[in-house]
Amino acid sequence: MSEQCNSESCSGCNVDSCSERKPDSMLEKPHELSKVKKVIGVVSGKGGVGKTLVTSLLAVSMRRLGYKTAILDADVTGPSIPKAFGIKEKAQGNELGVFPAKSVTGIEIMSTNLLLENETDPVIWRGPVIAGTVKQFWTDVIWSDVDYMFVDMPPGTGDVPLTVFQSIPVDGIVIVTSPQELVSMIVEKAVNMAKMMNVPVLGLVENLSYFECPDCGKKFSVFGESHVDEVAKKHQIETVSKMPINPSLAAATDNGSVEYFDDNSLNNIITMLKGMEDK
Numbered sequence: 476m477s478e479q480c481n482s483e484s485c486s487g488c489n490v491d492s493c494s495e496r497k498p499d500s501m502l503e504k505p506h507e508l509s510k511v512k513k514v515i516g517v518v519s520g521k522g523g524v525g526k527t528l529v530t531s532l533l534a535v536s537m538r539r540l541g542y543k544t545a546i547l548d549a550d551v552t553g554p555s556i557p558k559a560f561g562i563k564e565k566a567q568g569n570e571l572g573v574f575p576a577k578s579v580t581g582i583e584i585m586s587t588n589l590l591l592e593n594e595t596d597p598v599i600w601r602g603p604v605i606a607g608t609v610k611q612f613w614t615d616v617i618w619s620d621v622d623y624m625f626v627d628m629p630p631g632t633g634d635v636p637l638t639v640f641q642s643i644p645v646d647g648i649v650i651v652t653s654p655q656e657l658v659s660m661i662v663e664k665a666v667n668m669a670k671m672m673n674v675p676v677l678g679l680v681e682n683l684s685y686f687e688c689p690d691c692g693k694k695f696s697v698f699g700e701s702h703v704d705e706v707a708k709k710h711q712i713e714t715v716s717k718m719p720i721n722p723s724l725a726a727a728t729d730n731g732s733v734e735y736f737d738d739n740s741l742n743n744i745i746t747m748l749k750g751m752e753d754k
């Protein structure tokens with residue numbers, strides 16, 4: 476046992492003899508040339524609540540603060556990260572491994588859509604193949620030097636998210652939800668899954684929380700009253716952000732310019748992430 480674990484986090488740890496590594500751990504090792512300090516999973520109980528948008532904005536906001544960020548698009552069958560960033564080129568590789576694409580501001584991105592011939596090609600793969608792809612995005616991709624990697628998780632609490640949790644050393648998750656969803660048990664399922672996987676829930680984002688009238692400034696709860704604070708309290712989640720419905724944000728993700736969008740509704744989450752830097 477010549478090698479000693481001196482990492483403060485299991486992310487990026489290559490030490491086989493690490494005492495922190497559980498005997499039955501299914502964690503995969505990252506590529507030997509990768510350097511990833513923190514891995515943050517972005518999850519949602521169901522699809523279409525804005526998980527991809529929140530993942531993109533977190534990576535963009537942290538990049539603006541000077542951190543090196545990356546996005547691993549684990550939403551293999553519904554990959555929309557490259558489109559939000561306007562990335563059209565394919566991923567490149569050589570005998571050493573696969574290189575992620577880079578956004579205009581230098582965010583490293585890997586997604587199934589960077590491997591498909593046409594971005595409209597459907598991914599008709601069975602669960603184990605999908606889960607294997609996500610694992611390879613971690614093991615075979617050379618993530619050069621990343622402070623914060625954001626993983627856009629597949630929606631729900633099924634087979635693929637489970638495999639992602641088991642194989643990638645996630646430091647914590649951010650749960651994205653909508654006001655409608657909060658009245659159901661779906662968020663609780665995500666919280667409970669994280670607990671069962673021993674992954675801390677770092678924060679809760681209520682997307683589509685309200686719409687602010689641009690003329691009078693009045694806020695309308697289009698999808699019903701917010702319950703996010705109650706849910707956060709129930710599960711002792713300290714950090715909460717509420718993101719409004721913003722048509723220009725939808726346009727920015729549609730036309731590939733999410734990187735230029737200035738948004739401060741996720742500031743609470745950003746502050747919490749900054750606080751993780753030295754932990």
Ligand SMILES: Nc1ncnc2c1ncn2[C@@H]1O[C@H](COP(=O)(O)OP(=O)(O)OP(=O)(O)O)[C@@H](O)[C@H]1O
Nearest residue numbers: 522523524525526527528553630719720721725728
């Ligand atoms: N706050 C918002 N304001 C305006 N449009 C939004 C907002 N949040 C999300 N959208 C739009 O809703 C659509 C779905 O969002 P997004 O793709 O981020 O959801 P998702 O949870 O990742 O979906 P899936 O799980 O199916 O991949 C996108 O077109 C996005 O631009």
